[in-house]
Amino acid sequence: MKCLRCGGEIHRNDRLCRSCGSDAAVMIKLKGISDKYYNRAIDLIKFSNLTAALYCLKQSIACNKKNINARNLIGLVYLEMGETGEAFKHWLLSASYKKTDNKALEYMEYSKENIVEFDKMDMGVKMYNEALAMLKTVNIKSDDTEKIRRYIDTVINKLKGALDFNPRLLKAVNLMTLCYIIIGERSKALELTKSVLYTDTANPQASLHYNILCPDRTRPPIKITGNIEQKKKTTEVQPPPMEEQGPFTSMMFMEAAAFLIGVLACAAVFVFLIIPGIRQSGGAGSSGSGEAAVSGSAVSEAGSEGASSGNLSADIAAREADIKRAKELYDAFYYIDACGLIFGMDTRGISSESLEIYNSIIYNVTLNGANGLVDLGRKSYNEGDSESAEIFFNKALTYSDEAGDDEELLKTKYTALFYLGRIAMDRQENDTARELFEQVKENHPDRRYQSYAEGYLNSL
Numbered sequence: 001m002k003c004l005r006c007g008g009e010i011h012r013n014d015r016l017c018r019s020c021g022s023d024a025a026v027m028i029k030l031k032g033i034s035d036k037y038y039n040r041a042i043d044l045i046k047f048s049n050l051t052a053a054l055y056c057l058k059q060s061i062a063c064n065k066k067n068i069n070a071r072n073l074i075g076l077v078y079l080e081m082g083e084t085g086e087a088f089k090h091w092l093l094s095a096s097y098k099k100t101d102n103k104a105l106e107y108m109e110y111s112k113e114n115i116v117e118f119d120k121m122d123m124g125v126k127m128y129n130e131a132l133a134m135l136k137t138v139n140i141k142s143d144d145t146e147k148i149r150r151y152i153d154t155v156i157n158k159l160k161g162a163l164d165f166n167p168r169l170l171k172a173v174n175l176m177t178l179c180y181i182i183i184g185e186r187s188k189a190l191e192l193t194k195s196v197l198y199t200d201t202a203n204p205q206a207s208l209h210y211n212i213l214c215p216d217r218t219r220p221p222i223k224i225t226g227n228i229e230q231k232k233k234t235t236e237v238q239p240p241p242m243e244e245q246g247p248f249t250s251m252m253f254m255e256a257a258a259f260l261i262g263v264l265a266c267a268a269v270f271v272f273l274i275i276p277g278i279r280q281s282g283g284a285g286s287s288g289s290g291e292a293a294v295s296g297s298a299v300s301e302a303g304s305e306g307a308s309s310g311n312l313s314a315d316i317a318a319r320e321a322d323i324k325r326a327k328e329l330y331d332a333f334y335y336i337d338a339c340g341l342i343f344g345m346d347t348r349g350i351s352s353e354s355l356e357i358y359n360s361i362i363y364n365v366t367l368n369g370a371n372g373l374v375d376l377g378r379k380s381y382n383e384g385d386s387e388s389a390e391i392f393f394n395k396a397l398t399y400s401d402e403a404g405d406d407e408e409l410l411k412t413k414y415t416a417l418f419y420l421g422r423i424a425m426d427r428q429e430n431d432t433a434r435e436l437f438e439q440v441k442e443n444h445p446d447r448r449y450q451s452y453a454e455g456y457l458n459s460l
Contacts, residue, residue, distance in 0.1 A: 031063070031064055037059045037060035037063065038056070038060045041053040041054075041056035045073075048199065048201050049202045050080060050201075050202075050203070053077060061074070065097075066097045068097060068098050071091070072090070072094050072103045075087040075088070075091045075094070075104065080199075081199075082168035082170060083169070084166075085122070088108070091104040091108055092108075122166075123165045124162040124165035124172065126162075127158055127159070127375070128159065128162040128166075128172040128175065130158060131158040131159045131162065131175060134151075134154065134158065135152075135178075149183050151333065153183075159175055161379070163176075164379065165382070170206075173195060174192075174205040174209070176192055177189045177196075177209050178209070190213045193210045194210075197210065316349045319350055320351060322345070323341075324354070326342045326361065327357050329341070335365055335369040336372045336373060339368075339370070342362065343369070367412070370396045370399040370413075373392045373396035373399070374392070374396045374419075377389045377390075377396065377419060378419065381419055381422070390420065390423055393417075393423075394420070397413060400413040410443070410445050414440050414444040417436050417440055418444070418453060421433045422456070437453040438457065
């Protein structure tokens with residue numbers, strides 16, 4: 001056998017490794033323990049016990065870090081659980097230990113050939129991490145239960161989006177189960193828990209959730225399968241009803257209603273006040289002198305100045321009303337609508353109170369609005385609707401284009417450019433695609449996107 005420390009040959013009768021002097025008996029024992037853990041993991045996988053199998057495989061490589069079969073199987077188990085990053089990490093380590101005749105090389109080559117699918121799974125993991133970060137900020141001890149519920153609903157929608165991209169991601173299903181438990185929707189939580197336990201019979205979080213939801217019931221029946229690659233996948237959670245961004249959004253409907261009410265009010269004023277006044281002044285003017293005409297001209301000029309001042313005041317009042325409405329939308333997590341109201345607003349002349357509100361929300365409104373548009377763009381692109389996706393990504397660019405040195409807005413900007421590059425490549429507009437991918441490769445703060453862009457550039 002080979003020495004586990006240096007890779008040198010250890011012969012049957014050797015007491016020490018001839019290269020590094022390690023105890024041969026210890027090396028042989030460690031290799032045997034590593035192999036036993038690996039074989040135990042295979043048996044556990046047959047019973048869909050992924051968590052326990054993962055534990056055994058980690059113990060296997062702890063005893064023998066160069067156990068290629070164990071490392072490759074860890075990658076497959078992580079892939080089955082939707083965690084592509086962990087899977088790639090172990091396949092890369094496996095390939096570094098054995099550069100030929102290694103299944104890890106085939107797995108990585110397959111991922112390159114199916115980069116769109118793996119990219120979607122990565123996006124699911126990213127959205128899960130965002131949802132987890134959002135949930136950590138919730139204070140469930142707060143008295144404002146309605147606000148908590150709205151916030152939890154936002155987290156659930158983010159998790160549904162993550163599962164839309166990556167239906168295997170058990171962590172996202174577990175987190176969504178917890179959210180449903182918090183807001184009291186136990187039946188939905190139970191269905192999600194069962195779906196996790198079907199895929200991974202000993203998943204610790206799902207087991208805890210099941211015991212909370214059904215303390216007096218036995219565990220759900222487990223179907224035994226013989227092969228991890230043939231086992232039924234995690235129950236797919238349907239994507240959320242995304243916030244509609246077409247011509248009949250709630251904000252646009254409200255604006256149209258307000259406009260109609262204004263028109264009707266103006267018409268009423270005109271009919272009941274202005275027309276009688278015109279008739280009265282007309283009757284008096286028929287016998288008036290030239291002095292009356294001069295006086296009327298002066299009044300007209302004064303009225304014009306007053307109207308100009310009134311228009312300015314009305315414009316300021318309208319902008320302050322938009323800021324107030326944007327704050328309400330922001331508090332309710334309707335970031336895209338809020339951003340549409342106040343992005344690029346001229347704040348000159350507004351009150352100090354309105355300006356303070358504007359300054360307190362504009363960054364978060366812009367960032368979250370742009371991110372929401374990128375999420376909608378990804379969803380449309382993955383559903384094959386490139387035209388809608390292009391509209392969403394370009395709108396996100398409008399909000400994030402003046403990012404400056406802000407890393408979060410830069411991520412949003414160059415992620416939108418990355419997908420616009422893919423849309424251009426799909427349309428065989430290769431020069432445009434090449435230009436966009438170059439920008440992403442040079443400027444995206446996330447190295448994964450730099451790598452993706454480089455891959456597409458090589459394919460072009």
